[in-house]
Amino acid sequence: MYVAVKGGERAIENAHRLLAHERRGDRGVAELTLDQISGQLSLAVDRVMTEGSLYDRELAALAIKQARGDMIEAIFLVRAFRATLPRLGATAPVDTSEMRVRRRISSTFKDIPGGQILGPTFDYTHRLLDPQLGEGHVPELPATSEALPTAMPRVTDILGRDGLIEPSPATDPDAVVGDLTREPLGFPADRDLRLQNLARADEGFLLALGYSSQRGYGRTHPFAGEIRFGEVEVEFFAEDADFVVPLGAIALTECQMVNQFKGSATEAPCFTRGYGVAFGQSERKAMSMALVDRSLRARELGEETTAPAQDEEFVMSHSDNVQATGFVEHLKLPHYVDFQSELGLLRKMRKEFREAADAPPAQREAAE
């Protein structure tokens, strides 16, 4: 009688062959193309690009296909590829006030210069399953209007003109921006690294943390100052040529939260900021990120830190879903040499326990 305790090469090969078969699904049904994934599952592609931290729709679509729709697995595939790419430099900061806006809303003002623009959104849809979609339904063409004004001032800039909100932190434009994928993370971490960590963080994890801050675990009294989604230009300053090279446009979602004010005897009270940004249309992620960013500023703003969302080390150490899934799932690996050692210890202790219990009472007392 044989027990298969150790897997071999052929088992792995066969398992992966079976995986490829399952991935393909029913061979009588047309295979998914990357264009279909990129065009029709575009929010999935946006999430994979954001948490994979690589702006490449085609590779993200490929990752989703290869991962059979498992988002974290797809993010993992993109990350592993990204890790091998050389770094040429950092682009100039993108200017979101120059964004070609496709959606832009504010909950703090009824109307704002440039207007409230709903754009493509699930908001205000009734969540009723639509059987038409299962039957090759051709939707109406979108309504059109005149072109939107090119520049739309950000709500936080409008508040900032009157000093009602703290200014964006002044930074040295020549200072190197931190990169936690290139330098090991230390605590306490600066805000650039915190924001990078949050931008790469698992959407669900940030959603839960942001939600917990709304429910009283470190309240920040947030308002959605502005959420905007659209295309921004990316520019790179080429030192050799001594001029700015436009690299192209990327789609971004940005969320600026306006939060509870601070102030002191010497400083007039003003609102504080929380910031979130993500590739593509990733609104839930950008909003959650903005909530958590503000919570993590507790120390800087002299607030009492009592809640998980305010705990930089807790949040940053557990936000990465590629790290988290790897370690949780590594429990599938064999652990039998450790288990054997533990088994030996437990047997020894149980034996000693039984011997002590079996000993006559007088002896037991003497032993104590």
Added chain:
Amino acid sequence: MNTPAYNFAYLDEQTKRMIRRAILKAIAIPGYQVPFASREMPMPYGWGTGGVQVTAAILGPSDVLKVIDQGSDDTTNAISIRKFFEKTAGIATTTVTVDASVIQTRHRIPEAPLREGQVLVYQVPIPEPLRFLEPRETETRRMHALAEYGLMHVKLYEDIARFGQIATAYAYPVRVNARYVMDPSPTPKFDNPKMDHCPALQLFGAGREKRIYAIPPFTSVVSLDFEDHPFARYRFDAPCALCGAEDSYLDEIVTDDHGGRMFVCSDTGYCESRQRLGHRGTEPAAPHRESANDPA
């Protein structure tokens, strides 16, 4: 499409240089955990990404690599990592400990004594020996800086008070070069004495936690204990059923559902080399059989 292309041993040279610097620092400060900018690897965190990065950074074209998991060359994860380096570096591999120049391991140290010039690369899940006593990195780094290890001794003492012995069977803490308390990775404590004054270089890589640490050759490694409760190795008291070895760490293999057991060497390379020399145990063959259906 941006078709991916990969360097020798997968990692780009920029990354390798960064890892080598961390390794050199780790060797200069035995037992100290050096932070490094760990990369995403094409295998999951917790499955050996730290060890794989260290191995990738030190491998040269003439190296001979051995990969073990649970002491064995033929466990799935060991096979997967060995194949990864065969594919990405095209180097020679072996299952024989003495023939290897680099050995990557998870959870065991080979039974055959290591020699000068060899490198043993450990996969480490949690590099911080104080982590389960103090969850905060900021605190544990301070404790290491001040060599403030009282908390660990209190933990070991509490074990004795509660269980009559130190109730740590693996990942048993050691003190390296009379300075840093170090986690040996989750090796059974049976293996701890092998680390002491080992002629080979021992490197430890923790990918998810972004730490590298090292024990240079011929460095003192002492398992923490008390005078009246000295450190003791644990080994199931039986010879190996296949090769008869009485000095090797054993796997317990359940052979049926009414209490049948057999004990065999966890180090398959060691067991096979003994069998080649004619050593025999009570059983003729290991219960290792692939159960996958062969389509051929």
